[in-house]
Amino acid sequence: MLRRLAVISLGLAVLFAAIPARTSRPPRYGGTLRVELGAIVASLDPATASDGTSQASAAKTQIDALIYANQNLDGTSTGTPGTGPFALSSWLPGKSATLKANDKFPQGRPFVDAIEITLGRAFRDRLLDLELNKTDLTEIPPQDARHAAERGVRLSQSPPDELLALVFSENRAISATETHPRQALSLSIDRAAIVTFLLQKTGEPTGALLPQWSSGTSFLFSTSADLPRAKELLAQIAPAPKFVLGYDSADPLEQSVAERIAVNAKEAGLMVTAVGAPPSPSTTKTDSTPDARLMRVPLRASQPAVALNRLLRDLNSYAPGIATSAALSESASPQIIYNREREILDAFRIVPLVWIPQVYGLSPRVRNWTPPGPGQTWPLADVWLDSPETNTTSPHIKDPE
Amino acid sequence: MQSRPSLHLAARIAFLAFLFLPRTAHAQAAAAFPQSWNDAVTQLADQVAAAVSASTPVTLDVKNISGLDPSDANRIVAAFQGELRRHSLGLASAGSLAGRTTVPLRLTLSESADAYLWAIQIFNNARDPISFSTGLVSVSKENTVANGINQPxxxxxxxxxxxxxxxxxxxxxxxxxxxxxxxxxxxxxxxxxxxxxxxxxxxxxxxxxxxxxxxxxxxxxxxxxxxxxxxxxxxxxxxxxxxxxxxxxxxxxxxxxxxxxxxxxxxxxxxxxxxxxxxxxxxxxxxxxxxxxxxxxxxxxxxxxxxxxxxxxxxxxxxxxxxxxxxxxxxxxxxxxxxxxxxxxxxxxxxxxxxxxxxxxx
Incomplete structure (x- = not known):
């Protein structure tokens, strides 16, 4: 067959007036955006720290950012009313909040007239509400993302921006030999299985403190399990050490990962006992304090040096002294950032496991939603709602425009 | 950022010009290598030369996990191999030197949130395959855009x-x-x-x-x-x-x-x-x-x-x-x-x- 390249002459014209090209439609003002959250937020006062779980703290930060736009240098809100894109119009602590669009918002009035936020809603109810179009936006636990997608829920996923890591609380200088049990534990963990089975492929196995997309060096840290090497290290220690591994008892993902780690460790000859613990890890050492704890630490910046500094600061709150060196300069070279990561990880006080993305479920009428990046808040001032009659959005999308 | 290709008469004329341009002119232009890339591969090769004796042959494994076009990746690898030869390092293919000690190298073209990142891993310890030293260089993506390499x-x-x-x-x-x-x-x-x-x-x-x-x-x-x-x-x-x-x-x-x-x-x-x-x-x-x-x-x-x-x-x-x-x-x-x-x-x-x-x- 002779196949030719057909070059269309300038005079050849075919009209496609009836074909709606994939151009973005002009935004539509109006409507009420319905948001459902699993967390229970007791107070929206920006001066009051959240007294609940990290989920509650994150939800409070998001809602505060909608009401109080101005931020202090450390990222906390100034708490000046009227500065955010929305204003609080009603508030039932722990149950619901209604926000009205701020017509005088300096960056322009939000497209939606109002946001109704329902708090403390269980995941199954949120998923059902999404399917029944009773809500527009909700968080989906990453381990349930695949299940939600299979049920036809429209999903939006951020780049992996939350580190699930195992953190040892012990704060004393230990010799190289004393790190062997921790190293053996790290080598015994099958991170790929955690991602494949427990997270249903929503996440990335990691051996690094920063995600690959941020640092570009994550691939230099091995994620493979190496049972022979783990056993070899343990053979040098007698008796075989035992670890108590704590996890947030309110977090089903942490629980399943902790139990999986215990199974992996047993295969290497290590005794690990997984125990549920209060959501907020305590730095006060008691007899019941676990030797190590699973922690979910959010990435707070995209720029690798800044991200690493903030990650270590967060980890220090549970494991003081985890990073004793001075903070990296923002302009630190990749080699310096990599060396810092390597130095911290070689002590085996932190064992990175998985980078997890944030997953959101959206109703078909939500437009202009972008999953927030590290350190960013929900872009609800930019979101607009499609009218039902023009709604043509596919239910299966990732990262909508 | 996304944009529709805009109608542009000049582009059509330019395309016609492209059809009649001698192919050799394109080939010469394509051979241009950005200075920042050249500096980066030189730096990586210098690190290898500092860690490996010239009498020891090296093998090179390459991975491109960045958004770099395969043709650009090939040019970077070729430039890196040239720099290794300039340091009198013998580059052998894996398996061609059975019985002789070689130092495996792995060049990975990666990228971070704001730059291309090229890493050379030097596996100096034959007894420990997971032990390596690492050299990293970053190349600004903006530089490559300015050099006309990173096309939309x-x-x-x-x-x-x-x-x-x-x-x-x-x-x-x-x-x-x-x-x-x-x-x-x-x-x-x-x-x-x-x-x-x-x-x-x-x-x-x-x-x-x-x-x-x-x-x-x-x-x-x-x-x-x-x-x-x-x-x-x-x-x-x-x-x-x-x-x-x-x-x-x-x-x-x-x-x-x-x-x-x-x-x-x-x-x-x-x-x-x-x-x-x-x-x-x-x-x-x-x-x-x-x-x-x-x-x-x-x-x-x-x-x-x-x-x-x-x-x-x-x-x-x-x-x-x-x-x-x-x-x-x-x-x-x-x-x-x-x-x-x-x-x-x-x-x-x-x-x-x-x-x-x-x-x-x-």
Whole structure:
């Protein structure tokens, strides 16, 4: 067959007036955006720290950012009313909040007239509400993302921006030999299985403190399990050490990962006992304090040096002294950032496991939603709602425009 | 950032200029290597030279996990190998030096949130394969943009419009002049079929026979030109009302009407394709099929045709769209960045009509 390249002459014209090209439609003002959250937020006062779980703290930060736009240098809100894109119009602590669009918002009035936020809603109810179009936006636990997608829920996923890591609380200088049990534990963990089975492929196995997309060096840290090497290290220690591994008892993902780690460790000859613990890890050492704890630490910046500094600061709150060196300069070279990561990880006080993305479920009428990046808040001032009659959005999308 | 290729007469002129530019001029320009890249590979090779004795041969394993184009990656690797040779380091292929001690090197082209990152891993300890020293260099992506290396790319989307068991040559979606309803014109070798939308289905509303002349072709060519209210099949040109939904009158032309619209472009022999209007960056976008025959699956790949004297003359851009059979024709819409493609699906036996949209992304 002779196949030719057909070059269309300038005079050849075919009209496609009836074909709606994939151009973005002009935004539509109006409507009420319905948001459902699993967390229970007791107070929206920006001066009051959240007294609940990290989920509650994150939800409070998001809602505060909608009401109080101005931020202090450390990222906390100034708490000046009227500065955010929305204003609080009603508030039932722990149950619901209604926000009205701020017509005088300096960056322009939000497209939606109002946001109704329902708090403390269980995941199954949120998923059902999404399917029944009773809500527009909700968080989906990453381990349930695949299940939600299979049920036809429209999903939006951020780049992996939350580190699930195992953190040892012990704060004393230990010799190289004393790190062997921790190293053996790290080598015994099958991170790929955690991602494949427990997270249903929503996440990335990691051996690094920063995600690959941020640092570009994550691939230099091995994620493979190496049972022979783990056993070899343990053979040098007698008796075989035992670890108590704590996890947030309110977090089903942490629980399943902790139990999986215990199974992996047993295969290497290590005794690990997984125990549920209060959501907020305590730095006060008691007899019941676990030797190590699973922690979910959010990435707070995209720029690798800044991200690493903030990650270590967060980890220090549970494991003081985890990073004793001075903070990296923002302009630190990749080699310096990599060396810092390597130095911290070689002590085996932190064992990175998985980078997890944030997953959101959206109703078909939500437009202009972008999953927030590290350190960013929900872009609800930019979101607009499609009218039902023009709604043509596919239910299966990732990262909508 | 995304943008539609904009209509640009200058780009069309530039493209014509590209067709007649000597290939050697492109080749010389393509050989240019950004200074920042040169500095980076020199730095990496220096690190290897500092860690490995010149008497010890090295082996090189390369991975590109960045957004760098494979052709750029190859140029970086070639430059790095040249730098190793400049340090008198013997580069051997794995397995060619059985029994001799070698130092494995792994060059990984990676990227961070804001820069390209190239890493060299030096596996100096043969007894411990997971032990290595690492050298890292970063190259600003902005520098490479400034050097014209990091081109914008084409994202392709396809939308199935129609399928039928009988072969057709071209198709067009038109507006009905009176009620504004969408209509679909399907051009076969012996008829032009006009379909109207009824609910969710296209229903045949009118068909016009096309006179046959001479022997039937095994590779018939046909096209709908709504702007000219005409169709062309081999030597026959027919005209009708604006949406071609009523009677058409046909004449035999000599030379055949389609011949003037065909041009062979060097570098894409054996394919079907179309140049899209406008530009993507400074390049002209094009959609080109694969080079298989009618028994094979096929694809449509976006290309950026470089009409300037710097950079390669054409580069593959973005991901291809795969089809379960050969792409029989690709026709560009001169008004938008879309093309219409006819595909023969070998799995179902149907002939399928697709609208392919090319989006220029940065």
């Amino acid at each position: 790319f084409l994202s392709l989307d396809e939308r199935l419009v129609w399928k039928q068991p009988d072969k057709f040559l071209d198709f067009a979606i038109v507006r009905d002049a009176t009620v504004g309803d969408a209509a679909l014109a399907i051009l076969e070798t012996k008829r032009l079929a006009d379909y109207k939308l009824s609910g969710a289905d296209w229903l045949l509303s009118h068909e016009s026979p096309i006179p046959q002349t001479g022997f039937p072709s095994r590779d018939p060519d046909g096209r709908i030109d709504l702007k000219e209210h005409s169709i062309a099949v081999a030597e026959i040109r027919c005209t009708g009302d604006p949406d071609l939904s009523a009677k058409i009158s046909c004449t035999k032309l000599n030379p055949p009407p389609l011949a003037i619209a065909h041009t062979d472009v060097s570098g894409f022999a054996g394919t079907v394709g179309a140049i899209l209007p406008g530009t993507c960056g400074s390049a002209t976008p094009a959609l080109i099929s694969g080079i298989g025959d009618w028994t094979q699956s096929d694809s449509i790949q976006g290309y950026l045709l470089n009409a300037t004297t710097s950079g390669p003359p054409e580069s593959r851009s973005g991901n291809a769209i795969e089809f379960d059979g050969p792409v029989l024709s690709v026709q560009a819409d001169p008004e938008t960045s879309t093309a219409r493609a006819v595909v023969h699906n070998l799995k179902t036996g149907n002939y399928e009509a697709y609208i392919v949209t090319a989006t220029c992304s940065h």
